[in-house]
Amino acid sequence: xxxxxxxxxxxxxxxxxxxxxxNLHLTGDISKYINPxxxxxSKMAAILFFILLxxxxxxxxxxxxxxxxxxxxxxxxxxxxxxNLKRIVGYSIxxxxxxxxxxxxxxxxxxxxxxxxxFLVGKENSxxxxxxxxxxSLVEKEHIDIYSSDVDDIALPNENYLSESEYxxxxxxxxxxETIEMADDMFxxxxxxxxxxxxxxxxxxxxxxxxxxxxxxxxxxxxxxxxFLITHCIADASIIGFLTEFDGADTIQEDTWVEIDGxxxxxxxxxxxxxxxxVTSLSVIDEPSEPYIYPVLKxxxx
Amino acid sequence: xxxxxxxxxxxxxxxxxxxxxxxxxxxxLKTSSLxxxxxxxxxxxxxxxxxIEAIPFxxxxxxxxxxxxxxITEDHIRAWIPKNKFLAVLMSxxxxxxxxxxxxxxxxxxxxxxxxxxxxYAGVGFLLTGPLINPIVILSTYMAFxxxxxxxxxxMGVGFAAALxxxxxxxxxxxxxQLKNAKELQRSKTKAKKQPLVxxxxxxxKHSIDEFFDMSKYLIxxxxxxxxxxxxxxxxxxxxxxxxxxxxxxxMMALAFVLSLCSxxxxxxxxxFRNVFPTTSILAFLVYGPMIDLKNTIMLLSVFKAKFVFxxxxxxxxxxxxxxxxxxxx
Numbered sequence: 063x064x065x066x067x068x069x070x071x072x073x074x075x076x077x078x079x080x081x082x083x084x085n086l087h088l089t090g091d092i093s094k095y096i097n098p099x100x101x102x103x104s105k106m107a108a109i110l111f112f113i114l115l116x117x118x119x120x121x122x123x124x125x126x127x128x129x130x131x132x133x134x135x136x137x138x139x140x141x142x143x144x145x146n147l148k149r150i151v152g153y154s155i156x157x158x159x160x161x162x163x164x165x166x167x168x169x170x171x172x173x174x175x176x177x178x179x180x181f182l183v184g185k186e187n188s189x190x191x192x193x194x195x196x197x198x199s200l201v202e203k204e205h206i207d208i209y210s211s212d213v214d215d216i217a218l219p220n221e222n223y224l225s226e227s228e229y230x231x232x233x234x235x236x237x238x239x240e241t242i243e244m245a246d247d248m249f250x251x252x253x254x255x256x257x258x259x260x261x262x263x264x265x266x267x268x269x270x271x272x273x274x275x276x277x278x279x280x281x282x283x284x285x286x287x288x289x290f291l292i293t294h295c296i297a298d299a300s301i302i303g304f305l306t307e308f309d310g311a312d313t314i315q316e317d318t319w320v321e322i323d324g325x326x327x328x329x330x331x332x333x334x335x336x337x338x339x340x341v342t343s344l345s346v347i348d349e350p351s352e353p354y355i356y357p358v359l360k361x362x363x364x
Numbered sequence: 365x366x367x368x369x370x371x372x373x374x375x376x377x378x379x380x381x382x383x384x385x386x387x388x389x390x391x392x393l394k395t396s397s398l399x400x401x402x403x404x405x406x407x408x409x410x411x412x413x414x415x416i417e418a419i420p421f422x423x424x425x426x427x428x429x430x431x432x433x434x435x436i437t438e439d440h441i442r443a444w445i446p447k448n449k450f451l452a453v454l455m456s457x458x459x460x461x462x463x464x465x466x467x468x469x470x471x472x473x474x475x476x477x478x479x480x481x482x483x484x485y486a487g488v489g490f491l492l493t494g495p496l497i498n499p500i501v502i503l504s505t506y507m508a509f510x511x512x513x514x515x516x517x518x519x520m521g522v523g524f525a526a527a528l529x530x531x532x533x534x535x536x537x538x539x540x541x542q543l544k545n546a547k548e549l550q551r552s553k554t555k556a557k558k559q560p561l562v563x564x565x566x567x568x569x570k571h572s573i574d575e576f577f578d579m580s581k582y583l584i585x586x587x588x589x590x591x592x593x594x595x596x597x598x599x600x601x602x603x604x605x606x607x608x609x610x611x612x613x614x615x616m617m618a619l620a621f622v623l624s625l626c627s628x629x630x631x632x633x634x635x636x637f638r639n640v641f642p643t644t645s646i647l648a649f650l651v652y653g654p655m656i657d658l659k660n661t662i663m664l665l666s667v668f669k670a671k672f673v674f675x676x677x678x679x680x681x682x683x684x685x686x687x688x689x690x691x692x693x694x
Contacts (some may be wrong), residue, residue: 106417110420113569170409177598
């Protein structure tokens, strides 16, 4: 019996990948990286890694030392050749995400990333109001979910599926209730609606939580209470939030999580009309366990 | 010789022990005691999230590549691909259009196909339309732009035309398959002897595993660079450059390249720029990103000669720019 070290190493790495993907689901950390709507793909990855691991284990030991004669004229590395620097670098690169993945806890995106991504306030970055349109159109129109099978239809808290009637009901609430509650699941929808029609909602009370973000050029009484909207993975996060005004805003550090009660007013920033929240009460809160928000997906026919 | 083998054996043992120790450390030690800069934490999270998003697609890609390697022979390929260059390119673009793939999952498949004797230009057509035109992308584009059919149709139409043009230019410029590994050139005919099915399937998985290790290092490197740029480079500063349509189109293409988003998710990001830039620029973002981006350029460099990847990059950039600009005149 001959022991093939590189095959062993590949098996080890496949095993660690299996564990890593399984662990993401077991600990729930997956939601720190990916919109839970796409859970299915990474679960499938864990299963595929496991199958590949089983196959790979059979290659660790062989009867006799024979170089795999490649009858299929392939060019890739079968792991039978000897070590060199290139190979070591290759395996190290593959091991790198597993190491950082296990060792370094996932971070929540913060204001420094928000600053890079840009925000709605101001001329150059009026895309914020845009974002919303994207999110809203999702809400309005996404009747079909492209990834989930029918089995997945049971709404999990974070998956943000709403039935048509439930959605309409929630939307009606926005228009009728005196105090608008910006719940996580409807955050992007409400935000879009209010941002598009600030005049309709002027004078209403609003209650929301988010982290503090400040743009260059803000007055001392201005900050933005913001959230990251995740479409697929953290890399495609976009930032949405309301410009908020109250005396002493400059004393609150960026990235602080706050919950506020306020009143919506129509204001302008750099010549753009937008809703501005006037704070009536504010409290500092802990970062929630689910800091991100996801676009709403309506289920058809419920 | 003996000595060298021994030494490398030792080295590899040290290496694997190192990996094991590093992986086991967190079990014994609360990692919070390590002080890592906040920006690196952010970078690492974005990096892993890109990988977690992409790896399932890459796994599917390498399995398909393994399948092609074991079950498809050069004879099949010869029989399927039209002799006429134009027809071959057209066919490859159509096949790519109906084949759902993402831009990283498709690289191992294309490599395997070209290795099996598919002409380079046909491989390129498939490479370009595979991630760009497929049902999932059409649907998400349609939804992201508020059920606006126009953008989705333009994206597919302009993308298809650009892919055809690029593949045709490639067919004129390059006569060989441009694969990096010379061994690939000496294609011996696959042995026709029929093995039983079970060993062939097991062989297919083994090829998929080796392919995964070949490809994933480039994917990982690409994801890291993309995450690095997202963490430390401001998109904001880029946006301020786009004053005229030509500038804003170039800015959006640069953004598509750098962000390296999966083609299924990029429509929503593209849609978020509608107030800032004209439709043409956004169309450029939507067509260009799935064809080439940072992450898959690095993967392509592992498969093809650097010179070819460079020419391909220039071709894609200029032809997409040209076609998108022309489409605005329609």
